[in-house]
Amino acid sequence: MEHTAIFYLGLIPLMPLIGALLIGILHVMTCKVGRFSDGFYGLIAVLGPAVSCIMALQVFELLRAMPVDQRILVHKVFTWFSVGELHINMGFMADPLSSLFLLFVTFIGTLIHIYSIGYMAEDKSFAKFFAYMNLFLGSMLILVLGDGPVVMFVGWEGVGLCSYLLISYYNEDRSNVLAGNKAFIVNRIGDLGFVLGMAFLFWSIGSHGFDYVTLKANAHMLTPAIGLVVCLLLFVGATGKSAQIPLYVWLPDAMAGPTPVSALIHAATMVTAGVYMVARFSFLYAHVPAAGEVVAWIGILTALVSAIYGMFQDDIKKILAYSTVSQLGYMFAGVGLAAYSAGIFHVLTHAFFKALLFLCAGSVIYAMHHEQNIWKMGGLRKKLPITYWTMVIGGFALAGCPPFSGFFSKDEILFSALAGGHKAIWLIGVVVAGMTAYYTFRMIFVTFHGEPHSKAAYEHAHEPPPYMTVPLVILAAGALLAGLLNLPEVMGGHQLVSHWLAPSVLDHHVHAGETMEWMAMGASVLAVAIGFFIALFKFAKGAEVPVFSGFTKFAYNKFYIDELYDAVFVQPYKRIGSVIWQQFDPNVTDGPRRFIAGLYGIAGSAFKVLQIGFVRVYAIYMVIGLSLLSILISQTLN
Amino acid sequence: MISNYLTLSVILFSLGILGVISRRNVFTVFMSIEMMLNAANLAFISFSRLHVSMDGQILALMVIAVAAAEASLALAVVILLHKHKGMLDTNIFSLLKG
Numbered sequence: 045m046e047h048t049a050i051f052y053l054g055l056i057p058l059m060p061l062i063g064a065l066l067i068g069i070l071h072v073m074t075c076k077v078g079r080f081s082d083g084f085y086g087l088i089a090v091l092g093p094a095v096s097c098i099m100a101l102q103v104f105e106l107l108r109a110m111p112v113d114q115r116i117l118v119h120k121v122f123t124w125f126s127v128g129e130l131h132i133n134m135g136f137m138a139d140p141l142s143s144l145f146l147l148f149v150t151f152i153g154t155l156i157h158i159y160s161i162g163y164m165a166e167d168k169s170f171a172k173f174f175a176y177m178n179l180f181l182g183s184m185l186i187l188v189l190g191d192g193p194v195v196m197f198v199g200w201e202g203v204g205l206c207s208y209l210l211i212s213y214y215n216e217d218r219s220n221v222l223a224g225n226k227a228f229i230v231n232r233i234g235d236l237g238f239v240l241g242m243a244f245l246f247w248s249i250g251s252h253g254f255d256y257v258t259l260k261a262n263a264h265m266l267t268p269a270i271g272l273v274v275c276l277l278l279f280v281g282a283t284g285k286s287a288q289i290p291l292y293v294w295l296p297d298a299m300a301g302p303t304p305v306s307a308l309i310h311a312a313t314m315v316t317a318g319v320y321m322v323a324r325f326s327f328l329y330a331h332v333p334a335a336g337e338v339v340a341w342i343g344i345l346t347a348l349v350s351a352i353y354g355m356f357q358d359d360i361k362k363i364l365a366y367s368t369v370s371q372l373g374y375m376f377a378g379v380g381l382a383a384y385s386a387g388i389f390h391v392l393t394h395a396f397f398k399a400l401l402f403l404c405a406g407s408v409i410y411a412m413h414h415e416q417n418i419w420k421m422g423g424l425r426k427k428l429p430i431t432y433w434t435m436v437i438g439g440f441a442l443a444g445c446p447p448f449s450g451f452f453s454k455d456e457i458l459f460s461a462l463a464g465g466h467k468a469i470w471l472i473g474v475v476v477a478g479m480t481a482y483y484t485f486r487m488i489f490v491t492f493h494g495e496p497h498s499k500a501a502y503e504h505a506h507e508p509p510p511y512m513t514v515p516l517v518i519l520a521a522g523a524l525l526a527g528l529l530n531l532p533e534v535m536g537g538h539q540l541v542s543h544w545l546a547p548s549v550l551d552h553h554v555h556a557g558e559t560m561e562w563m564a565m566g567a568s569v570l571a572v573a574i575g576f577f578i579a580l581f582k583f584a585k586g587a588e589v590p591v592f593s594g595f596t597k598f599a600y601n602k603f604y605i606d607e608l609y610d611a612v613f614v615q616p617y618k619r620i621g622s623v624i625w626q627q628f629d630p631n632v633t634d635g636p637r638r639f640i641a642g643l644y645g646i647a648g649s650a651f652k653v654l655q656i657g658f659v660r661v662y663a664i665y666m667v668i669g670l671s672l673l674s675i676l677i678s679q680t681l682n
Numbered sequence: 683m684i685s686n687y688l689t690l691s692v693i694l695f696s697l698g699i700l701g702v703i704s705r706r707n708v709f710t711v712f713m714s715i716e717m718m719l720n721a722a723n724l725a726f727i728s729f730s731r732l733h734v735s736m737d738g739q740i741l742a743l744m745v746i747a748v749a750a751a752e753a754s755l756a757l758a759v760v761i762l763l764h765k766h767k768g769m770l771d772t773n774i775f776s777l778l779k780g
Contacts, residue, residue, distance in 0.1 A: 655778060655779060656776070656779060657776030657777070657778050657779025658772060658773055658776055659711070659772050659775065660702065660703045660704070660705075660706070660711075660772060661703075663699075663702045663703045664703050667699055667703065
């Protein structure tokens with residue numbers, strides 16, 4: 045039993061990857077001559093993630109049957125490379141943390157694949173889309189299962205690549221391609237941090253083994269200074285992948301991709317990678333509280349800034365994108381303050397409700413024929429009842445209203461901040477919770493309530509096919525109930541998730557009174573209620589397209605951060621590039637090369653006269669040469 | 683005694699070289715090459731006799747075999763050259779001219 049489950053560890057990432065390969069090959073072979081039916085490709089595409097999901101469940105069950113402190117499964121597939129002291133195995137490891145990720149990544153991934161069959165129907169490269177999606181999921185599973193930072197990095201780069209491919213999926217439009225480029229380049233900056241962090245880690249404590257178990261055992265040998273450097277560099281990687289300040293700019297642009305891709309990026313894969321990584325290296329962060337503090341502050345500030353942006357956006361997907369950035373900020377605040385299980389729990393609940401919200405947004409967009417501006421919708425409640433109700437559930441979960449899942453996870457993070465004495469972080473968190481409620485319901489009210497802004501589009505709107513609605517309902521159930529998994533003890537719960545994660549992460553438990561816990565909850569519920577009611581009064585009866593001025597205009601334009609980055613980094617870089625291209629390259633680097641080439645040219649034209657072209661003459665050369673050689677040899681021999 | 687054979691071999695070889703570098707007809711050049719090969723054979727056999735060893739004879743046999751193979755190939759090339767240009771003057775085959 046144990047043996048087969050260990051075998052599964054290698055197979056779990058392999059299943060979607062095989063699917064990607066198969067679909068990709070079939071697509072390339074048949075795209076010139078016609079194509080297989082969508083159903084056929086859809087079946088293969090869903091099969092991989094579904095099988096992985098079942099295997100993940102088995103692995104989870106096996107871990108559960110093991111004693112608490114021995115819950116770790118390692119499967120070494122082969123030695124990847126071995127250089128000096130660096131021995132890297134292609135190995136996979138499952139422990140409570142990665143098994144939890146496995147479960148929701150494969151489960152939500154499967155649902156999103158099913159949904160995509162409906163959403164992408166009639167798309168001209170249907171198969172290509174699913175090949176990328178499967179590759180994406182496979183990379184994420186490598187990231188989560190990899191035993192050691194290097195294997196994790198393989199998945200890390202894999203999801204980066206797939207996000208690029210999928211964001212610029214509609215590649216007829218130049219702006220989509222640019223969005224894909226932006227995501228890739230910004231991620232690259234983060235990756236540099238990750239690679240450097242990994243190098244430092246190896247240099248300091250990696251010589252005895254570079255897998256998690258050994259690193260964890262050796263973590264105490266880190267000096268504080270090196271530990272700080274490693275933690276911060278790794279966090280730079282996390283800010284890239286998980287869209288935190290200062291590298292969050294790619295995520296809103298990533299909305300250029302098809303909506304299921306956004307759901308996959310935001311819910312199950314990619315953006316949670318940074319949180320996972322920090323939690324995975326909790327044994328490092330535990331040594332350097334200063335690094336954790338930086339992580340927490342960056343997280344909560346990101347949450348604040350992106351919540352402000354979210355309040356003024358008019359694209360349904362952009363609102364959701366900023367809400368993701370904001371929720372990721374909460375997660376980093378959680379893991380930064382060593383409340384790892386709270387942060388990871390928020391990842392879990394967020395995966396459900398964010399996937400749900402994106403898929404709902406997708407079905408709205410589908411119904412409105414690819415209209416994404418919320419001010420052009422309105423009144424869709426009657427036309428899309430399933431979408432409406434599931435989206436309301438998702439909205440309540442995102443806003444953090446009890447008893448929806450988002451409430452419990454967000455509240456746990458905020459409570460840990462308060463109990464740990466980080467009052468400022470807590471306060472910002474509560475304010476952001478209120479803002480979250482406001483912009484979420486602003487979006488829902490403007491989209492579904494009031495009068496339709498575009499009569500023609502409204503008339504044509506209709507509920508999408510069951511491929512799309514069934515995943516919505518399942519995810520809505522998850523968004524509603526996932527919070528109960530970690531019901532806090534003051535409410536009579538057992539904190540199942542926290543206990544499950546305890547062996548993997550070095551949680552820093554703070555003990556504070558029950559009164560404080562109730563108070564923290566009360567404060568966030570109050571903030572959520574205020575946000576909700578403001579949205580209700582302003583938008584429930586329908587509202588006109590807002591005109592922004594002053595600060596709101598500033599916020600609507602996202603504080604001009606994109607323009608700032610463009611002016612400070614992109615344009616100077618381009619200018620340096622063009623100087624190098626036009627001045628440095630032709631004059632400096634090409635100079636010596638031209639000189640040597642010229643030398644050979646001259647030598648060539650000098651020797652050219654010897655090449656008469658007559659065989660006889662070559663024979664004479666040969667005879668002369670051989671004669672000289674014979675004379676030389678006979679001289680030496682004597 | 684042995685030096686006579688060797689002298690003959692050297693003379694034959696030199697004549698072969700002279701043929702290769704002075705004649706322009708492909709056939710003559712080819713025959714000169716054959717002559718050089720056989721001059722070498724003669725030298726081999728002479729030395730074989732001198733040292734009372736069979737090695738030289740074996741090499742000579744080998745050279746004859748190779749020469750036969752080479753002859754068949756070379757003749758085919760000659761035919762192709764003739765087809766290509768209609769004549770067998772080596773001076774007109776000068777594609778390698780620098």
